[in-house]
Every structure is written in C-alpha cells, then in structure tokens.
Amino acid sequence: MHDQITSETAAKVLDAAWEKAQELGVPVSVAIVDAGRDLLAFRRHEDAPLASTDISISKAYTARSLNMNTGDLGPLTQPGGLLYGMEHTQARTLVTFAGGRPLQSGESFIGAVGVAGGSPDQDDAIAAAGAEAVQ
Amino acid sequence: MHDQITSETAAKVLDAAWEKAQELGVPVSVAIVDAGRDLLAFRRHEDAPLASTDISISKAYTARSLNMNTGDLGPLTQPGGLLYGMEHTQARTLVTFAGGRPLQSGESFIGAVGVAGGSPDQDDAIAAAGAEAVQ
Amino acid sequence: MHDQITSETAAKVLDAAWEKAQELGVPVSVAIVDAGRDLLAFRRHEDAPLASTDISISKAYTARSLNMNTGDLGPLTQPGGLLYGMEHTQARTLVTFAGGRPLQSGESFIGAVGVAGGSPDQDDAIAAAGAEAVQ
Amino acid sequence: MHDQITSETAAKVLDAAWEKAQELGVPVSVAIVDAGRDLLAFRRHEDAPLASTDISISKAYTARSLNMNTGDLGPLTQPGGLLYGMEHTQARTLVTFAGGRPLQSGESFIGAVGVAGGSPDQDDAIAAAGAEAVQ
Numbered sequence: 001m002h003d004q005i006t007s008e009t010a011a012k013v014l015d016a017a018w019e020k021a022q023e024l025g026v027p028v029s030v031a032i033v034d035a036g037r038d039l040l041a042f043r044r045h046e047d048a049p050l051a052s053t054d055i056s057i058s059k060a061y062t063a064r065s066l067n068m069n070t071g072d073l074g075p076l077t078q079p080g081g082l083l084y085g086m087e088h089t090q091a092r093t094l095v096t097f098a099g100g101r102p103l104q105s106g107e108s109f110i111g112a113v114g115v116a117g118g119s120p121d122q123d124d125a126i127a128a129a130g131a132e133a134v135q
Numbered sequence: 136m137h138d139q140i141t142s143e144t145a146a147k148v149l150d151a152a153w154e155k156a157q158e159l160g161v162p163v164s165v166a167i168v169d170a171g172r173d174l175l176a177f178r179r180h181e182d183a184p185l186a187s188t189d190i191s192i193s194k195a196y197t198a199r200s201l202n203m204n205t206g207d208l209g210p211l212t213q214p215g216g217l218l219y220g221m222e223h224t225q226a227r228t229l230v231t232f233a234g235g236r237p238l239q240s241g242e243s244f245i246g247a248v249g250v251a252g253g254s255p256d257q258d259d260a261i262a263a264a265g266a267e268a269v270q
Numbered sequence: 271m272h273d274q275i276t277s278e279t280a281a282k283v284l285d286a287a288w289e290k291a292q293e294l295g296v297p298v299s300v301a302i303v304d305a306g307r308d309l310l311a312f313r314r315h316e317d318a319p320l321a322s323t324d325i326s327i328s329k330a331y332t333a334r335s336l337n338m339n340t341g342d343l344g345p346l347t348q349p350g351g352l353l354y355g356m357e358h359t360q361a362r363t364l365v366t367f368a369g370g371r372p373l374q375s376g377e378s379f380i381g382a383v384g385v386a387g388g389s390p391d392q393d394d395a396i397a398a399a400g401a402e403a404v405q
Numbered sequence: 406m407h408d409q410i411t412s413e414t415a416a417k418v419l420d421a422a423w424e425k426a427q428e429l430g431v432p433v434s435v436a437i438v439d440a441g442r443d444l445l446a447f448r449r450h451e452d453a454p455l456a457s458t459d460i461s462i463s464k465a466y467t468a469r470s471l472n473m474n475t476g477d478l479g480p481l482t483q484p485g486g487l488l489y490g491m492e493h494t495q496a497r498t499l500v501t502f503a504g505g506r507p508l509q510s511g512e513s514f515i516g517a518v519g520v521a522g523g524s525p526d527q528d529d530a531i532a533a534a535g536a537e538a539v540q
Contacts, residue, residue, distance in 0.1 A: 004181060005181065006181045007178060007179060007180045007181050010178075011178070034181070036185070038179075038185055038188055039177060039179065039188050040178070040179050041177060041178050041179070042174060042176060042178075043142060043145075043146070043175070043176050043177075044142060044173075044174065044175050044176070045142045046139060046140070046141045046169070046175070049470060049471045049472055050173055050441075050469065050470050050471075051470035051471050051491075051494065051499070053173055053174050054496070055491065055494045058494050077489075077490070078484050078489065079484045087490055087493075088493070093490070093493040093494055095490065095494060096489060096490055097487065097488055097489065097490075097491070119487075120488075139440075169441070170409075170440075170441060171320075171439065171441015171442060171443060172320060172441060172443075173441060173442075199320065200319060200320050200321035201319045201321050214349045215348060217367065217389075218367055218390075219344065219347075219348065219366060219367065220347070220357055220363070220365065220366055220367075221321075221367070223357075223358070223363040224321065224324050224325045224328050224363055224365060225321055225324050226324070226496055229321075274451060275451065276451045277448060277449060277450045277451050280448075281448070304451070306455070308449075309447060309458050310448070310449050310451070311447060311448050311449070312444060312446060312447035312448075313416065313445070313446050313447075314412060314443075314444065314446070315412045316411045316412050316445070320441070320443055323443055
C-alpha cells in the first residue's frame with residue numbers, strides 16, 4: 001500500500017534538496033519520481049554535468065524500484081556479489097552508487113529522490129535533505 | 136547562434152506555464168529543455184495522465200530540434216506531406232501536434248518548452264505562456 | 271562490386287556540397303557514408319537545426335541502402351504505395367524525402383551523400399553538387 | 406557556462422587532430438561534438454577500423470557529458486570503483502578509456518573531441534592535439 005505523492009510535495013522535496021546543494025556549493029540535477037517510478041519533478045543547474053540529468057532520474061528510479069538507498073546496492077552488485085547484474089533487469093539501468101533515496105510517509109513508500117552532479121557523498125547528503133522534507 | 140539558458144530562467148518558464156495551466160484548470164506536465172535538447176526543468180501534476188511525462192519532454196525536444204512550434208509540423212508529416220516520416224529520424228520520436236514551442240532570447244534559440252495533458256490547444260496556450268516569460 | 275571510397279574523396283564531396291550550401295545561403299548538415307553505409311565524413315553548420323544531424327546521416331544511409339535518390343522513395347512508401355512501411359526495416363529509419371544521393375564512380379556505387387537543414391529541394395541541390403564531385 | 410562552438414572551430418579541431426594522426430601514422434576516426442553533445446564534425450580514415458566511428462563519437466559524447474578526459478573514468482567505473490556501472494546511464498554508452506577530451510574556451514566548456522582507431526595512448530595524443538587548437 002502506498003499514498004499518492006502530490007506535485008506540491010514533490011516540489012517541496014526538490015526545494016529542500018536544491019537548498020542543500022546551494023549550501024554545499026555543488027551544481028546538481030535533482031529528480032523526484034512517484035510511487036510508480038514516473039518522473040514528477042526535475043531541476044538541473046546549468047553548471048551541472050550533462051550526465052547528471054539521466055543519472056539523477058535513474059537514481060530516483062532505482063531507489064523506488066527497491067525501496068533502498070542506492071548507495072547500499074553497490075556491494076551487492078559487484079562481481080561476486082549477491083545481486084551481480086541486477087542493474088540491467090529494468091527499463092532503465094539501475095544506479096548502484098549513492099545519491100538516490102526512497103521517500104516515505106509513515107510506513108508508505110510514496111516515491112523517491114535522486115541527485116547527481118557532485119561526489120556520491122555530496123549527492124547523498126542532498127538527497128537525504130530532500131527525503132527529510134516529507135517525513 | 137544561442138545563449139545558454141540558466142536553471143533560473145527555466146524555472147521562470149515553468150512557473151509561467153504552470154500558472155496558466157491552473158488558470159485553465161488542466162492538470163499537465165511541463166518540460167523545459169536547453170539549447171542542446173537536454174532536460175533542465177520538469178513538473179507533472181499528480182492528476183495529469185502518465186503519458187504526459189514523455190509527451191511533454193518530446194514536445195520540447197521537437198520544438199528545439201527544428202526551432203518550430205510542434206503544431207506546425209502536423210501538416211508536413213502527414214501522408215503526402217513534404218516531410219512524411221521525419222518524426223522517426225531522431226533519438227526521441229518527434230511529436231507533431233501542438234504543445235511544444237522554442238524559447239527565444241532576441242535572435243537566439245536558447246531551448247524549448249513542452250506541455251502535455253490537456254487538449255493540443257490547451258497545451259499550446261500553456262506552452263505559449265511559458266515561452267513569453269523569456270521574451 | 272564496388273570500389274572503396276577514400277576519406278580524401280569523402281572530404282572532396284563534403285567540400286563541394288558545403289560550397290553549394292553557402293552559395294544558397296542555407297545552414298545545413300552534410301554526411302558522407304561509404305559503400306557499407308558507415309559514416310566517413312560529416313559537418314554541421316552551427317545554425318542548422320539540430321534535427322539535421324540525424325536526418326542528413328539517415329539520408330546518406332538511405333541513398334546507399336537502395337542506390338536511389340531519397341526523393342524518389344516518397345511516392346513508393348506512402349499509404350497505398352508499393353513499398354509502404356519499408357522505411358522501418360533497417361537499423362536506421364530510412365528517409366523518403368529529397369536530399370540523399372548515391373555516389374557513383376563509373377559503374378560502381380561507392381557510397382552516398384545526405385543533406386538536411388534546408389527545404390527538400392535545397393537539400394537535394396546541395397547533395398547533387400556533392401555527388402558530382404566524384405563523377 | 407558555455408559559449409557556442411562554431412562549425413569553423415570544429416573544423417579547426419578536426420584538422421589539428423587529423424594532422425597529428427598522420428604524423429603518428431595511425432588511421433583513425435575523429436569526432437567533434439558541441440556543448441549539447443550533438444555531432445558537429447567527423448572524419449574517418451578509410452583504413453581505420455569500422456568500430457572507430459561509434460567509439461570516437463561516444464568518446465566525445467562522454468568527455469562532454471562529464472567535462473572530463475575519458476581516460477580518467479577508467480579507474481572510477483571498474484568493479485569496486487566509486488562510479489561502477491555509470492557508463493550505462495546515458496543514451497549512448499559512455500567510453501571509459503583514453504581518447505576523449507572536453508574542449509574549453511577560457512572557463513567555458515564548448516564541446517568535446519573523441520578519437521578512436523589507434524591505441525588509447527595514441528588516440529589521446531591525437532585528441533589532445535585537437536583540444537589544444539581551441540585554447
């Protein structure tokens with residue numbers, strides 16, 4: 001079961017993440033997907049690398065695909081890992097480094113946020129700031 | 136020739152389009168791409184049809200691919216038209232009905248806006264409101 | 271049987287087409303493919319529409335796929351036409367309006383040239399100028 | 406921030422790279438993309454491997470996607486690396502070995518050059534010669 005995330009809430013998540021990115025001084029892309037993994041809101045800073053567009057969307061997609069932080073997937077999908085190769089099973093290639101986090105409202109998974117453009121640690125801190133905006 | 140569009144300007148275009156959509160009472164998706172056709176900003180209303188996500192992005196992509204309003208492409212790509220089949224020549228299938236408009240700053244094409252979710256006429260009116268925000 | 275086209279010859283075709291485009295005052299993309307339909311040379315004017323990149327390459331690809339001028343394909347692929355739908359049978363969607371021409375050296379088909387960015391008639395005149403450079 | 410690269414400048418980059426390739430005696434493909442990662446200029450030597458066409462274009466695409474030399478990506482995307490798997494997140498698969506370099510004009514990233522056909526070291530030396538032509 002999940003509640004529906006509104007466009008209003010997605011905008012709130014995006015703003016919280018964007019503010020954190022500006023505080024850290026990192027030009028990034030921020031993407032918010034709904035419970036069905038479809039894009040609800042997106043913003044890219046003009047100085048963020050172009051690759052960050054698709055990486056941020058894929059991080060959000062990944063986080064909601066598994067209801068996990070993308071950074072926790074890395075060890076599992078390495079050669080020899082428990083889920084080696086799983087990243088190629090979906091319509092979008094899953095991203096297995098940090099920067100994607102599910103959005104939870106109480107017990108419900110209502111969507112996910114993905115951030116790209118900085119280091120995985122920076123991206124994750126920005127995604128966390130977004131995720132906190134709905135808790 | 137083109138100037139670079141900033142994330143700030145893209146947000147201004149999105150807000151102008153969103154306001155027009157609310158005035159018309161139509162739940163839509165609005166997408167802004169830069170001069171290179173890469174996504175800069177996006178927002179979908181939770182009541183907009185899911186198909187509107189990709190249609191709005193493709194409309195913006197199309198408008199900047201040809202520096203034309205997407206509604207002007209329809210007659211050209213019909214059977215018997217001058218450019219029959221052109222919509223299948225790009226990485227994304229081009230959209231040949233109304234709702235996508237290039238963004239111009241003076242003589243420069245700086246990007247494009249695409250809107251989907253309403254009727255083509257409604258989508259186009261909303262896109263036009265967005266495009267006017269940068270002129 | 272076909273002779274191999276050299277990079278030198280492709281450059282000569284491109285230059286002849288480019289000169290004709292400048293004479294007509296049309297910013298275009300020009301693509302030259304070899305006998306195997308692989309890209310040998312390409313140039314896009316910065317004011318040509320972005321869609322012209324893939325359209326010019328696809329026109330050259332189409333012209334060599336069938337050893338025909340692309341403009342002659344239009345009537346054949348319309349609804350009710352003899353080859354309706356054929357344009358979707360290859361790795362790249364074939365283009366069925368004017369602007370692509372095969373390159374011939376004597377009896378041999380050695381490649382093709384494709385032009386996009388102007389009207390089909392302008393594109394075809396520019397492609398013809400390129401094709402003449404190898405005859 | 407980026408300025409627009411002209412077709413003229415792209416031709417200058419291509420010529421500088423081509424000259425370097427001839428000096429090294431390596432038949433290669435050379436591709437130049439603009440700030441939006443779209444192809445501006447391309448040339449393949451008739452003796453270069455056919456695979457070099459797409460590899461050179463993808464190297465240029467990669468270098469501009471991240472504003473990095475492609476050779477610096479290799480360690481990051483290996484198993485255990487910080488960005489393991491990132492190469493599969495974009496419309497074109499990113500190339501993570503040497504031969505692609507961003508083009509900079511002052512502080513602006515205006516595009517990228519990609520070279521393939523020789524060893525990664527040779528390709529990189531040729532790409533560097535191209536990149537120097539715009540500095």
